[in-house]
Amino acid sequence: MTADAERWAPEPAKDSGYGRTQFERDRARVLHSAGFRRLATKTQVHTAGSDDFLRTRLTHSLEVAQISREMGARLGCDPDVVDTAGLAHDLGHPPFGHNGEGALDEVSQSCGGFEGNAQTLRVLTRLEAKVPGAGLNLTRASLDATSKYPWPRKPGNRKFGVYADDLPVFEWLRQGTPGGERRCLEAQVMDWADDVAYSVHDVEDGVHGGYITLRHLLDDADERAALVADVAAVYSSSPPEELAASLDQLLADEVVAAAADHDGTFRSQIALKRMTSVLTGRFVSSAVGATISRQGAERVRRYEADLVVPRTVRNHCALLKGMALRYVMRLRAAEEWYERQRTILKDLVAALCERAPDGLDPVFGPLWKQAGDDAARLRVVIDQVASLTDHAAVAWHRTLVADA
Numbered sequence: 001m002t003a004d005a006e007r008w009a010p011e012p013a014k015d016s017g018y019g020r021t022q023f024e025r026d027r028a029r030v031l032h033s034a035g036f037r038r039l040a041t042k043t044q045v046h047t048a049g050s051d052d053f054l055r056t057r058l059t060h061s062l063e064v065a066q067i068s069r070e071m072g073a074r075l076g077c078d079p080d081v082v083d084t085a086g087l088a089h090d091l092g093h094p095p096f097g098h099n100g101e102g103a104l105d106e107v108s109q110s111c112g113g114f115e116g117n118a119q120t121l122r123v124l125t126r127l128e129a130k131v132p133g134a135g136l137n138l139t140r141a142s143l144d145a146t147s148k149y150p151w152p153r154k155p156g157n158r159k160f161g162v163y164a165d166d167l168p169v170f171e172w173l174r175q176g177t178p179g180g181e182r183r184c185l186e187a188q189v190m191d192w193a194d195d196v197a198y199s200v201h202d203v204e205d206g207v208h209g210g211y212i213t214l215r216h217l218l219d220d221a222d223e224r225a226a227l228v229a230d231v232a233a234v235y236s237s238s239p240p241e242e243l244a245a246s247l248d249q250l251l252a253d254e255v256v257a258a259a260a261d262h263d264g265t266f267r268s269q270i271a272l273k274r275m276t277s278v279l280t281g282r283f284v285s286s287a288v289g290a291t292i293s294r295q296g297a298e299r300v301r302r303y304e305a306d307l308v309v310p311r312t313v314r315n316h317c318a319l320l321k322g323m324a325l326r327y328v329m330r331l332r333a334a335e336e337w338y339e340r341q342r343t344i345l346k347d348l349v350a351a352l353c354e355r356a357p358d359g360l361d362p363v364f365g366p367l368w369k370q371a372g373d374d375a376a377r378l379r380v381v382i383d384q385v386a387s388l389t390d391h392a393a394v395a396w397h398r399t400l401v402a403d404a
Helices: 022-031 034-041 057-075 079-088 097-107 116-127 140-146 164-173 185-208 214-219 221-234 240-252 266-295 311-333 336-355 364-370 374-387 390-402
Strands: none
Touching: 022 079, 022 140, 034 057, 034 390, 057 079, 057 185, 057 266, 079 140, 079 185, 097 336, 097 374, 116 140, 116 164, 116 374, 140 164, 140 185, 185 266, 185 311, 214 221, 214 240, 221 240, 221 311, 240 311, 266 311, 336 374, 336 390, 364 374
């Protein structure tokens, strides 16, 4: 067995009779996991269940996996490794999306904070019920491909990929890498697929929901300047004048212009879907083409190459993210429900800390009893709350807090 196909916990050999690879097994383990099913009722941008059209963490993850698989296969990556990374990359996200992530980070500082990507590693290697002490026990290559931020928490850096008590398995999965914080090609492919999916699809959802009006941007120069300023402050290091030129180019594209007057009719839905499809294909093809141009036609994988994304394409992607930020996320953040979500999760952590271990479910109760100190016990409570769906968090709060 190659090092890439090794698992943290040794398993007996399996023979299905038709030569399944270790990486095909990885993909199946994620797809059939409880954590993956729970993504169906976890928020992407809009609250899960609020609209049948809008994406959840589950549909987003399926889209990221599809983009990752096709892009990775064109470069030479094992398609099941990049597919697995796409399916698994959001398993650690808590109820209520990034809003919930921020709330849990606030109340978990004494045990190392909370970060969705570090929680994903914890779910994959510890919390999912498959192999005792090893979670889903995925191969080294698949775990490495899922590591968007392959470093522990550092001062001033909000993003990280591993908690202190998960360092042993993290160090194992990073064996054989060039060292440092470099990501494998499969992780870079998954990360770009994630950027493409949520930038394009969040705008599609925003237009469909009436939050984003592309016509307003086309007609209002001041609004375009304000959007550029937001993107320069949050999503891009490109100078504002460069972003402004990229925005003009993006809005002048015929597929974007055709979706500018969306009114919910069948014809306008076709135009919106065409915009989504064309932009997704363009962003993916540009990265594949630029990488092949630099690397050559030879198929590459793991640490044999880095993904190359043209600057103009990165600008367009960042501008789409800015549209979702400016016209959707900030509007939602001003809603009373948005603050209520944070209160629900903070209340749950406090209530479960008081009621543990009896208040925890049968998976987490024994882990709380085994924890060696207060920080470890808090981490178990955080694991419990993070595992809940949006609806379950509301229901648990109603039982443990509101009705107390």
